[in-house]
Amino acid sequence: MAYESALEKRLARKATKAIVDFDMIEDGDRVMVGLSGGKDSWALMQLLDALRRRAPIEFSVVAVNVDSGYVDYKHETIARTCEARGWEYRIEHTTIGAIIDDKLDETATPCSLCARLRRGVLYRIASELGATKIALGHHADDFIETLLLNLFFSGSLKAMPARLLSDDRQHVVIRPLVYVSEEEAREYTEQAGLPVIGCCCPVCGDLSLQRQRMKRMLLDLEREHPGVKQSMLKALSNVAGRHLLDRRLNPIDGLRAEAGRPVGDPAHASIESVSS
Numbered sequence: 131m132a133y134e135s136a137l138e139k140r141l142a143r144k145a146t147k148a149i150v151d152f153d154m155i156e157d158g159d160r161v162m163v164g165l166s167g168g169k170d171s172w173a174l175m176q177l178l179d180a181l182r183r184r185a186p187i188e189f190s191v192v193a194v195n196v197d198s199g200y201v202d203y204k205h206e207t208i209a210r211t212c213e214a215r216g217w218e219y220r221i222e223h224t225t226i227g228a229i230i231d232d233k234l235d236e237t238a239t240p241c242s243l244c245a246r247l248r249r250g251v252l253y254r255i256a257s258e259l260g261a262t263k264i265a266l267g268h269h270a271d272d273f274i275e276t277l278l279l280n281l282f283f284s285g286s287l288k289a290m291p292a293r294l295l296s297d298d299r300q301h302v303v304i305r306p307l308v309y310v311s312e313e314e315a316r317e318y319t320e321q322a323g324l325p326v327i328g329c330c331c332p333v334c335g336d337l338s339l340q341r342q343r344m345k346r347m348l349l350d351l352e353r354e355h356p357g358v359k360q361s362m363l364k365a366l367s368n369v370a371g372r373h374l375l376d377r378r379l380n381p382i383d384g385l386r387a388e389a390g391r392p393v394g395d396p397a398h399a400s401i402e403s404v405s406s
């Protein structure tokens with residue numbers, strides 16, 4: 131079966147590469163898509179549906195929307211759209227918005243608490259629905275923005291996992307759009323005629339948030355040096371651990387063995403005592 135457009139074909143190729151690279155979807159999987167109604171989650175839902183119809187393996191897709199409880203949130207638009215396309219879906223009404231309001235003062239950034247609460251709801255529903263994978267709509271731009279956020283503000287060199295086993299080993303989270311850019315996701319959602327709806331969260335789109343700052347910085351850099359973002363994405367799969375300072379990647383015993391010195395070399399101990 132041919133794809134609907136050249137864009138869909140390109141995105142299907144990128145998603146398939148991610149699925150293969152990180153062993154994301156297997157025969158018989160029931161994939162639960164976290165569908166917020168934003169452009170990225172719509173793009174993921176549409177793309178997985180397109181892949182499902184053409185894949186040589188059998189898997190099913192179910193959309194799950196977590197309603198945070200904001201009064202203006204248009205969850206019924208999500209329901210109508212899924213019904214019109216014949217997509218299985220579930221809308222879960224929660225009080226996450228109120229919980230965040232209670233727990234945080236006005237100056238705190240609520241996103242990490244929000245993400246944790248949503249993740250908990252998604253895990254519970256995945257168990258209820260018998261989902262074997264939970265697919266999230268994070269794309270390449272999210273990966274490199276997260277890389278910069280961790281680098282600048284957390285003192286760690288990491289982006290986000292393309293495939294993650296939950297701490298209790300009960301759930302597998304996958305991010306099939308890892309190689310798809312935000313621009314491609316936006317264009318695909320528009321082309322598919324899907325209704326992008328805001329989450330109605332008070333801080334959503336607030337340009338003072340650090341992630342938005344990273345987005346602006348990357349936009350400027352990309353204008354000046356086209357290809358910068360692609361290079362950053364490539365860097366995530368081309369890590370030279372020896373050129374970093376993480377002792378876990380460069381254990382001292384390994385360095386000594388490489389130099390032909392015995393493990394527990396006493397010369398090292400004496401240098402340590404001189405410098406202390």
Ligand code: SF4
Pocket residue numbers: 240241242244245329331332333334335
């Ligand atoms: S912007 Fe709002 S909805 Fe989005 S993660 Fe932050 S708190 Fe949650």
